[in-house]
Each structure stands twice: as C-alpha cells, then as structure tokens.
Amino acid sequence: MTEPGPYSAHEFDGVPRIEGAVGVPDAYQRLWVPHRMAYIRTNHVGDEPEDEGCPFCRAPSLPDEDALIVARGEHAFVLLNLFPYNSGHLLVCPYRHVPLYDEATDAEVAEIAALTQTAMRVLRADSGCDGFNIGLNQGRIAGAGVADHLHQHVVPRWASDANFFPIIAETKALPVLLGETREALAAAWPR
Numbered sequence: 482m483t484e485p486g487p488y489s490a491h492e493f494d495g496v497p498r499i500e501g502a503v504g505v506p507d508a509y510q511r512l513w514v515p516h517r518m519a520y521i522r523t524n525h526v527g528d529e530p531e532d533e534g535c536p537f538c539r540a541p542s543l544p545d546e547d548a549l550i551v552a553r554g555e556h557a558f559v560l561l562n563l564f565p566y567n568s569g570h571l572l573v574c575p576y577r578h579v580p581l582y583d584e585a586t587d588a589e590v591a592e593i594a595a596l597t598q599t600a601m602r603v604l605r606a607d608s609g610c611d612g613f614n615i616g617l618n619q620g621r622i623a624g625a626g627v628a629d630h631l632h633q634h635v636v637p638r639w640a641s642d643a644n645f646f647p648i649i650a651e652t653k654a655l656p657v658l659l660g661e662t663r664e665a666l667a668a669a670w671p672r
C-alpha cells in the first residue's frame with residue numbers, strides 16, 4: 482500500500498504511528514475535550530429532554546450547595562459552571578428565563594454587570610488569577626449550551642493554564658473541586 486502525502490510510514494509530525502490504526506494523518510492537531518460531550522449530547526436542536534426543564538430556572542429553587550450557587554442578588558445570581566473551562570468558571574444569570582441580552586431589563590443588565598465585577602474581585606482574591614475571559618454566547622449557533630436562558634461567563638485565567646492540561650485534569654475530580662470551589666467563593670463574596 483502506498484502512503485499518501487509526504488510523511489514517513491512510521492511517524493507523523495514527530496508522533497509515532499500506531500500500527501493498524503484507522504485513518505490517514507493530515508495537517509490538523511487534535512485537542513480532545515471529552516467534557517464538552519455533556520453539552521453536545523444534551524443540546525442538539527430539537528432534541529432537548531422535555532422533562533428536564535431549564536437548569537438556570539431550576540437552580541435558584543435548590544439549596545446553594547446543590548445548585549453550586551455562589552451569590553444571589555435581587556434580579557440575578559451567580560453559580561459555578563457544571564462544565565468548567567477552568568477552575569472557578571462562574572456564570573451570572575438573571576432569574577428571569579430570557580434568552581438574549583437585549584431582552585434583559587435595565588435592572589437585570591445593571592445587576593449582571595455588578596455581579597460580574599464582584600466575581601472578578603472575588604476570583605482574583607481567592608485564586609490569584611492573572612486574567613479573565615468574560616462573555617455571552619448568544620444563540621446556539623454562537624456556542625450557547627443553554628441558549629434559552631441568558632448567562633454571562635466569567636472564566637479566570639492563569640499564565641500557566643495555556644496548555645489546557647489543568648482543564649482536562651480538573652474534569653476528573655469535578656464533584657469535589659466544584660463543591661470546595663463554591664464554598665470558598667461563597668465565603669469570600671462580600672455580603
């Protein structure tokens with residue numbers, strides 16, 4: 482059998498080939514992020530589990546510990562992302578089930594902004610992070626996992642997290658780490 486492309490039969494881009502493996506090497510490197518499957522599996526358009534309801538509408542009815550809620554405001558609340566990109570990945574949500582930012586009321590927008598600022602201060606003080614990614618995915622096509630209920634991501638970043646391995650490692654011990662993280666951030670949150 483002739484090998485396609487200019488690569489040797491025994492390695493590709495410095496990585497030894499596995500004998501008998503299926504597929505042909507190409508120019509792309511793969512980053513495997515299995516924790517994303519939880520979103521992908523449950524969020525196909527038109528494939529939502531009908532009895533599950535909206536997780537961000539349900540969360541405030543639960544105890545803080547069960548819902549991973551860090552702080553509750555008047556119009557919005559803060560909780561840990563169950564599928565974090567990084568340790569301390571927070572979501573700021575209005576209580577109201579509203580999908581888009583431009584549909585939020587002035588009071589909701591103001592409190593989401595204020596809670597986001599407090600989240601930055603608490604995360605910085607608690608974890609010594611070096612930066613943040615803050616943003617809104619608006620619509621499923623833009624990457625929103627729960628597209629029907631507005632939520633702002635606040636993701637702390639460390640200079641050393643660029644290799645993504647801390648994220649993958651975090652996934653293995655998620656329940657313990659999330660509970661501990663929630664406790665620490667809730668304790669540090671100004672009342």
Ligand SMILES: [Zn+2]
Nearest residue numbers: 535538578630
């Ligand atoms: Zn909702």
